[in-house]
Amino acid sequence: DIQMTQSPSSLSASVGDRVTITCRASQGIGNYLAWFQQKPGKAPKSLIYTASSLQSGVPSKFSGSGSGTDFTLTISSLQPEDFATYYCQQYNSYPYTFGQGTKLEIK
Amino acid sequence: QVQLVESGGGVVQPGRSLRLSCTASGFTFRSYGMHWVRQAPGKGLEWVAVIWFDGSNKYYADSVKGRFTISRDNSKNTLYLQMNSLRAEDTAMYYCARDPYSSSSGGIDYWGQGTLVTVSS
Numbered sequence: 001d002i003q004m005t006q007s008p009s010s011l012s013a014s015v016g017d018r019v020t021i022t023c024r025a026s027q028g029i030g031n032y033l034a035w036f037q038q039k040p041g042k043a044p045k046s047l048i049y050t051a052s053s054l055q056s057g058v059p060s061k062f063s064g065s066g067s068g069t070d071f072t073l074t075i076s077s078l079q080p081e082d083f084a085t086y087y088c089q090q091y092n093s094y095p096y097t098f099g100q101g102t103k104l105e106i107k
Numbered sequence: 108q109v110q111l112v113e114s115g116g117g118v119v120q121p122g123r124s125l126r127l128s129c130t131a132s133g134f135t136f137r138s139y140g141m142h143w144v145r146q147a148p149g150k151g152l153e154w155v156a157v158i159w160f161d162g163s164n165k166y167y168a169d170s171v172k173g174r175f176t177i178s179r180d181n182s183k184n185t186l187y188l189q190m191n192s193l194r195a196e197d198t199a200m201y202y203c204a205r206d207p208y209s210s211s212s213g214g215i216d217y218w219g220q221g222t223l224v225t226v227s228s
Binding site: 097 | 142144152154157166167168202207212213214216217218219220
């Protein structure tokens with residue numbers, strides 16, 4: 001199975017900051033990488049697919065990059081509604097696997 | 108708009124069975140692959156299973172293989188997860204989710220709100 005490792009596991013930032021979350025795959029996955037946002041008590045929301053494409057309705061402050069084994073999610077100009085937990089997921093091969101999550105908290 | 112509504116969760120004893128349902132609306136259900144994903148309390152997301160648009164292919168996480176069965180009824184716009192031989196570690200919120208591709212190779216674009224399964228004596 002492909003292991004997905006996110007860093008950091010938690011991150012404190014201020015409103016207006018720009019942050020970057022990293023996701024590393026244990027083997028190459030091409031660009032079959034997605035990012036999700038989850039707020040407490042809510043279902044996940046899809047943000048990005050194929051490493052860098054925004055899902056419909058997702059604001060351009062979210063951006064993704066990478067291919068192969070190393071990927072990043074960048075969120076610019078943080079707003080209160082952006083503080084949540086973020087997960088990456090590979091869908092290159094079954095079983096699909098998620099990273100352990102990165103909790104983004106307000107400083 | 109795309110809607111996915113899960114049902115069937117509840118409290119069940121270890122070793123017993125439960126069937127979850129996910130009713131879809133707002134899109135042509137028979138044209139899309141579908142997934143189940145779960146989340147144990149306070150933990151991260153775990154992919155559980157996928158089924159292709161026509162039910163011809165199914166894949167499972169090792170943790171549920173041989174105990175869970177994913178299926179669908181395209182005439183009823185409904186996805187199912189039959190869970191047998193339940194264990195305490197199966198306690199989780201179960202989400203159904205849509206794959207943007209019929210062959211379930213596009214990841215996930217929409218999620219339901221989830222249904223909670225608690226396995227406890």
